[in-house]
Amino acid sequence: MTDTVDPAAIRTAERVPHGGETDTDILDFSANTNPRIPDGVEGVYADALEDARRYPDDDYPDFRAAAAGFVGCEPDDVVPTPGGLAAIRLAIEITLEPGDEALVPYPSFGEYAREVRLQGAQPRFIRYDDLFALEREGLESAALAVVCTPNNPTGEAADPDELAAFAARCERAGTTLLVDEAFLGFTDLPSAATLARDRDLENVIVARSLTKLFGLPGLRAGFAVATGERRDALETARRAWSLGTPAARVGAHCLRQDEFVRETRERVASERERLREALGERFDVYSSDAPYLLCDVGDRDVADVIASARDRGVAIRDATTFRGLESHVRVAVKDRAANDELLAALGVQGNRDR
Missing domain, CATH: 3.90.1150.10 (Aspartate Aminotransferase, domain 1)
Structure with missing residues (x-):
């Protein structure tokens, strides 16, 4: 690793x-x-800026609690990151080694293939609408599979039942599934974190961005969600003080609106x-x-x-x-x-x- x-x-x-x-x-x-943007953001940010004179609490208990409530998971399963892309990089870092293969959808977010290559691994491109048709034998060579829901740029959200079934096939194949939910908050569909919890799947990592839904892309706040060994690896690998105090405070505020x-x-x-x-x-x-x-x-x-x-x-x-x-x-x-x-x-x- x-x-x-x-x-x-x-x-x-x-x-x-x-x-x-x-x-x-x-x-x-x-x-x-x-x-x-949600009401009250300016006041929360101003108060947090004064407290930014000291290091943030690296446990981020309030942010984790707000994020857990938003996606339907346990607070301990939340790993704070400075934006959704940071969560994607962290998930790929703890999963891939040089020479590994990753299943990457297309047309989709270009950073997936870039991050895979930065680990010395190789992307295998699969049309985004063909990904769920892969059976176990098509997954076993891949250390990682990526799903974007709703897919960017096409906009189509994954059917929750199909996504859950695909996650289960990935687990049987020994493949980690990274689900990028940067835009899922614009829908009322359940998070893959909830689907994985309900089916006791520990191979799923969810990446979330706050800044799209809440209109604050410059704030750089997001998080990953995982359980078991993958959660432990994410938590160990994340950088200390991974969210600044203003980002953590504003993020927690937004997630409760x-x-x-x-x-x-x-x-x-x-x-x-x-x-x-x-x-x-x-x-x-x-x-x-x-x-x-x-x-x-x-x-x-x-x-x-x-x-x-x-x-x-x-x-x-x-x-x-x-x-x-x-x-x-x-x-x-x-x-x-x-x-x-x-x-x-x-x-x-x-x-x-x-």
Whole structure:
């Protein structure tokens, strides 16, 4: 077991492109973050900033309790991390050794393959919608399998029963299953942490990000969830003081805002359907359970579509950077006023009265 990246892999690794617009004058639809934040965040942050003059409590009892309540697990099963990607790296670090194989979905989040390679391991790419069809013999060569739910960029969430059955097959094959739930909080589907607990599976590691659902990507707060030996390995390998005091306090506060989460889910579902219908007048739009929509622009030039939107003050995501996609863009689902600006920037009239 390794707890660091493979030095040889670093020399050949590359950065992965992401969404996110640094120009504050541009309306950013390239990153899938909530445009709203829970009430009270500013006060919690201000109080925590004063306490940041000393080291945080490395046990993070309040953060662990809030995270456990949110996903349905025991507080001791929560491992705090500075963002969801840090949880993904930690899970991959404690699972893979140089030469190992990992099953990586595509098109999906590019960091999975990068993190696998940084451990000196090899990704075996499987279409995201074919992954659950693998039986035990297709899993036994892999030390790790990755599931993203809802998948990024397609937006499709995994069926809980199919996910649980796949997790059980992975366990029988001796394969660790990493489930990235960065956007699952936008749905009312159960966490894989709950599914694993109910079925007594100890091969599942869940990675969670707070910053998408609660609109605070710069805060860098997340966590992993696991049980048994994998939980112990994650806890041992995580860095001391893995969350700053403001991130831990604000994170715990956000995770307890049930009404905010409910309202966010309702708004995103309603606006996503409105956008899907409107964008469907011009593009082939994928069905989605997430706060984003993947659009096939067809014969249009993707760069031209992106540039035209930007000229009108809106940034959208070039989805051709995802493996297997050649004519696609991804757009976030924001609030109604912002979404109307997106439609206008893409030359879509849409239904403004719905």
